[in-house]
Each structure stands twice: as C-alpha cells, then as structure tokens.
Amino acid sequence: MTLYRDGVFSDFHRAPNIADHPDVYERENEAIDPDGRLWRALRERADWAGRTVLDLGCGTGFWLPRYAVDAAEAIGVEPDPDLLVRAAERGTVRHGSAEHIPLADASVDVVHARFAYFFPPGCDAGLAEVRRVLRPGGTLVVIDNDGRRGEFADLLTASPWASAQWTADTTDAWWRERGAERTEVMASWRCRDAAELEAVLRIEFPGDVVDGWVRANPGRRELSYGYVLFTVTA
Template identity: 75%
Template sequence: MFPDFARAPNIADHPDVYEQENEAIDPTGVLWRALRAEADWAGRTIVDLGCGTGFWLPRYAADPGTAVIGVEPDPDLRARAAARVTTPVLAGSAEHLPLEDGSVDVVHARFAYFFPPDCEPGLREVLRVLKPGGRLVVIDNDWRHGEFGALLSRSAWATAQGTADTTDEWWRRHAARRTEVMSSWRCRDAAELESVLRIEFPSDVVDQWLTAHPNRHELTYGYTLFTVTA
C-alpha cells in the first residue's frame, strides 16, 4: 500500500453509483473542452492519476495516436479499471509514479490527491515524469460558484479538503494557472441524482437540499482547473 493513499469512500464503497456520477458530469462538454484547451493530449502520452474504475480512460484513448496510462493506488478500483481497457493501468500514487523521468506529456488528476496545502511531494513527483513543457491539470471543485459548491460548504465530509482561499494560494505559489468552468450534473431522473448526492454528502445536507429542490435531476456545478507547466 502506498503511504500517501487515502481511501475514497464515495467511489470505493459505491463504484456503481460513482459510474452514474461520472456519466452525469459535464453534459454539454464544457469541462472537456477546457481540459483540451489547457493541455491537448491528442497524439501524446497522458496519465490519468487516480483513475479509479477507469471511466475516463476510453475517452482519452479515443484520440488516434494517444498513449493512455491509468495510475490507481486502490487495488479493487484498479482491477475494475484494468478489466475495462487494454491500455496500461498501473499500481501507483501521486507520490509514487511507476514511470520514467520525462516520459509523459500530460497528467490529469480529477479530485485525486491534490487537496492543498500538503501536496508538495506529489507535485514534485508529477513534475519528475513530465517532459519539459508538459502539463499537470488538476480538476477540483469550485467552492465559490454553483449549487454543488454550496453543498460542499455545508458538508462536514469536505472539511479535510481545506478552503478555497487556501487552495488558491497554494497553487499560486506553485505558479499554476487557475481557470473556472461552470457546468452541471445532469442525471437521468431525480432518484439517480439523490443516489449520487448521498455518496458525496452527509444525509442531513442531502435531505435539506432535496426538500428545497423537489424532483430535480440536475444541479449547477463549478470546476476549478489548476495547470502547472514543467
């Protein structure tokens, strides 16, 4: 087990519901387009750091000539990812990447490891494997905008992630470019949205939101991208 590995109960305990969450993310593709604008991976080598069950790996691999590598510390999630794709899915973590120096063009970390302020070891390791000019793009939640951010601010489960100001200052000190993207979650129906919310937030927070927003199957969701160039 990797010393920096922290089990994520939302996906680890509910991988099938988390699949539904991934399907609901970014229905209009605005986040996906922003990721490409920050660091286009077409025809390059991209690492999905903390790839979980590998949901995004086939989408990265859809670009011809792109070499896709998944890295995941959780053995159960890694097994699901490996069964999903033919691309490599490696045992590793942010602090322990099983890759050669200067071998990667792009690293994406989607809600994985990079919760400042204690992320220097992982950042050093990512910069080690990036080629000169390669980019790390961290996909994080925007605590300031969107209904999801408002739920985060009321959730005791999210306190370990720090505050928006702490996160922004840490990335500023590491010369990251900050980009805000407003998107949404769009589930198939209200029942699916409730299931997804319940793996992300305590019951009291979810109950209050559902009471105030009956029969909703969509909510607004702000993302913050932090991009560091090697």
C-alpha cells in the same frame, strides 16, 4: 518509510465515495459535464491528441477509453487495489499513487488529476513526482471543485466532510504560490432522474445535507456545478 503494507501503499488514503460505491460513482461520472464544457476547457489547457496522457488517480478507469480515442497512449495510475482491477478492464493501468508514479522520468506529456490527491496543503511530494514524469513543456491539469460558484458549492459549504478536507482560499493560495494558472468552468451535473441524482449526492455529502437539498428541490435531476482547473507546465 515502508512503501507497501498489506499490499497497498503505506501512505494510501482510501476514498470512501468511490471505494464503497463504485457503481453509483459510475453514474456520477456519467452525469458530470453533460454539455462538454469541461472537456473543451481541458483540451484548451493541454490537448492530449497524439500524446501520452496519464490519468492520475484513475479510479475505475472510467475516463481511460475517452482519452484513448486520440491519445498516442493513455495510462491510468491508481493506488486502490480493488479499483485497479476494474480500471484494468478499460485500459492500461499501473498500481501507483501521486507520490509513487511507476513511470520513467520525462515519459508523459499530459497529466490529469481529477479530484485525486491534490487537496492542499501537503501536496508537494505528489507535485514533485508529477514534475519528474512530465516531459519538458508537459502539462499537469488538476480538476477541482469551485467552492464559490454553483449549487454544488453551496452543498460543499454546508458539508462538514468538505470543510474538513479543504477550503477554496487555501487551495487557491497553494497553487498560486507554485505558479499554477487558474481557470473557472461553470457546468452542471445532469442525471437520468431525481432518484439517481439523490443517490449520487448521498455518496458525496452527509445524509442531513442531502435531505435538506432534496426537500428544497423536489424532482430535480440537475444542479449547477463549478470546476476550477489548476494548470502547471513543466
């Protein structure tokens, strides 16, 4: 297989929510987990303080400065060349993907993949590559949507975009077969106002799905949001 084509990985699939709307996606990142529940759970699963952490599929690098506060080293890997330029303004980044991580064997302690690549089935190549770069005892934590709990899950159920990508049962079964530990975290999205929440929802869901939610929830700037963490130890 040819690794590159026209400057990008030949197996790269562009993510339109962030690639087409990077500034709105920044607002989404600001809105998630306002009470810090997800971050506490990530620390409990695999604390990166004083260790080397890889943000796999880092996008615009939004989370790199936060990792860098107490990590020994924080590295972002991103396949989208345009997003990589933005990420480089925030920290150390490499052009790569889940299947092609440009790091040495056994060089990373913690890998976080936040809504990036791991949409089972068909993720074994990326998982094998993550295992390659993890040091013995290192940890991969995949941050995914909970398709069963929270108002966001209701939107996922209503969206043909989401149903075409994954189902909760398929995802759970895939990770269970690979020995992952599953952790549920109930949090929320909290935007500055209703207009911002609507704008964020419109990059994630079809217009008619968002229209229905906005009509049923006038003036809302927050919704409940469930996460699932899948943890694999090298």
